[in-house]
Amino acid sequence: MFDQILTLAGANLASPIVLFFALGVAAALARSDLTVPEAFAKGLTIYLMLAIGFKGGVAVAKNGVTLDFLTTAAAGILLGVLIPVIAHAILTRTRLADPLNAAAVAAHYGSVSIVTFVAGTSLLTLLGVAYDGYMIAVTAIMETPAIIVGLWLANASLKGDERAGFSGQLLHEVFLNGSVVLLMGAFLIGYVSGEPGMQAVSAFVEAPFKGVLCLFMLDMGLLAGRRLAAARLLTPGLVAFGLVMPLLSASLGLATAMALGLSPGTGTLLMTLAASSSYIAVPAAMRIALPQANPAIYVTLSLAVTFPFNLSVGLPLYYFAASNLLG
Amino acid sequence: MTVMHPRKRIDIFVEMAVLPKVEEALTRAQVTGFTVVPCIKGRGWSGEWSSDEIGDAGRMVMLTTITRTEALDVVLESLRPVMQRWRIVVSVADVQVLRSEKF
Numbered sequence: 001m002f003d004q005i006l007t008l009a010g011a012n013l014a015s016p017i018v019l020f021f022a023l024g025v026a027a028a029l030a031r032s033d034l035t036v037p038e039a040f041a042k043g044l045t046i047y048l049m050l051a052i053g054f055k056g057g058v059a060v061a062k063n064g065v066t067l068d069f070l071t072t073a074a075a076g077i078l079l080g081v082l083i084p085v086i087a088h089a090i091l092t093r094t095r096l097a098d099p100l101n102a103a104a105v106a107a108h109y110g111s112v113s114i115v116t117f118v119a120g121t122s123l124l125t126l127l128g129v130a131y132d133g134y135m136i137a138v139t140a141i142m143e144t145p146a147i148i149v150g151l152w153l154a155n156a157s158l159k160g161d162e163r164a165g166f167s168g169q170l171l172h173e174v175f176l177n178g179s180v181v182l183l184m185g186a187f188l189i190g191y192v193s194g195e196p197g198m199q200a201v202s203a204f205v206e207a208p209f210k211g212v213l214c215l216f217m218l219d220m221g222l223l224a225g226r227r228l229a230a231a232r233l234l235t236p237g238l239v240a241f242g243l244v245m246p247l248l249s250a251s252l253g254l255a256t257a258m259a260l261g262l263s264p265g266t267g268t269l270l271m272t273l274a275a276s277s278s279y280i281a282v283p284a285a286m287r288i289a290l291p292q293a294n295p296a297i298y299v300t301l302s303l304a305v306t307f308p309f310n311l312s313v314g315l316p317l318y319y320f321a322a323s324n325l326l327g
Numbered sequence: 328m329t330v331m332h333p334r335k336r337i338d339i340f341v342e343m344a345v346l347p348k349v350e351e352a353l354t355r356a357q358v359t360g361f362t363v364v365p366c367i368k369g370r371g372w373s374g375e376w377s378s379d380e381i382g383d384a385g386r387m388v389m390l391t392t393i394t395r396t397e398a399l400d401v402v403l404e405s406l407r408p409v410m411q412r413w414r415i416v417v418s419v420a421d422v423q424v425l426r427s428e429k430f
């Protein structure tokens with residue numbers, strides 16, 4: 001069993017995606033002047049959202065909207081509600097964070113990281129493991145509930161005007177942020193155009209995908225490394241939380257996958273989504289609705305601690321657990 | 328000799344996510360013109376920040392507007408609720424403009 005884990009971890013760590021991320025982190029920590037130009041990085045994000053959404057839509061078009069999809073989406077929402085409540089309880093009872101920063105961190109850990117999801121699908125592809133295309137839509141659905149729960153948790157310790165309100169701008173940011181619009185839009189386009197659509201654009205959305213992901217991971221590594229180099233507010237306790245919380249959330253994801261009878265591939269992805277934490281949509285919402293919380297804590301913890309952990313150690317571990325307990 | 332007209336320039340440093348709140352406050356104070364420029368890098372109470380954030384929400388921008396001296400208090404009062412809730416930096420400077428009808 002131990003050999004199996006080591007082989008999986010080795011295959012994952014030797015993948016170009018993880019190695020380019022590590023290169024970015026190392027370059028940032030060494031204060032190299034290596035940068036990915038901002039507009040180019042934005043272009044990479046747009047490409048990845050389009051490609052992953054489109055491929056998911058095509059995959060769902062093959063099988064149609066199944067009961068599995070609906071139950072997994074409902075379970076995803078439930079996880080998005082449950083995980084922030086648990087994270088908040090851990091952070092406040094251990095006094096690792098004040099109630100407001102705990103609520104902000106909890107919202108991040110209840111929401112999802114699309115990049116971690118993409119890395120998970122890449123590992124499954126590398127291992128030749130099939131997964132359900134509807135998980136793309138589940139990803140988009142799981143992004144929001146934790147934001148609402150996080151703000152509700154924060155409001156419990158705030159009074160009057162200090163309370164986070166659900167303003168139009170916040171709702172706009174939550175439901176219409178660029179990555180969700182593109183991911184879901186491309187998913188719908190993939191669903192409508194189906195296999196003939198895929199044949200028409202596969203040279204664009206499939207062949208260059210891994211190379212573009214490597215470039216994107218290099219940029220992510222640079223950003224995570226810079227955050228890490230400037231992370232003065234992260235205590236050892238918070239770092240430990242950033243490493244333990246994904247394991248706890250992945251366990252909840254695994255239990256859910258077992259209850260739903262998901263395949264090992266789809267179960268791995270549900271575990272990955274549960275374990276991942278947001279660093280795009282939720283920080284934006286927190287900046288608007290909960291300005292009292294500190295981004296130097298919640299973004300750094302999510303991007304510079306949990307994301308690298310999931311990418312290097314978490315993903316093979318989640319697949320190992322799913323392949324042994326599911327299917 | 329060229330005639331110059333005294334005005335007040337208000338500079339507001341704010342995260343992109345909060346910029347709409349500042350714009351709303353300026354609109355309430357009947358400010359009709361302003362310019363927003365991106366900021367590249369800086370350091371504040373929460374540590375260093377730079378323009379290479381993921382997503383636009385955390386990017387820092389500077390909004391600058393020029394107003395008549397007598398309108399300054401109205402603008403600052405309108406900005407007060409935003410200042411109380413969100414982290415923004417507001418500074419006011421004396422400037423002189425050439426075309427008084429524009430400001």
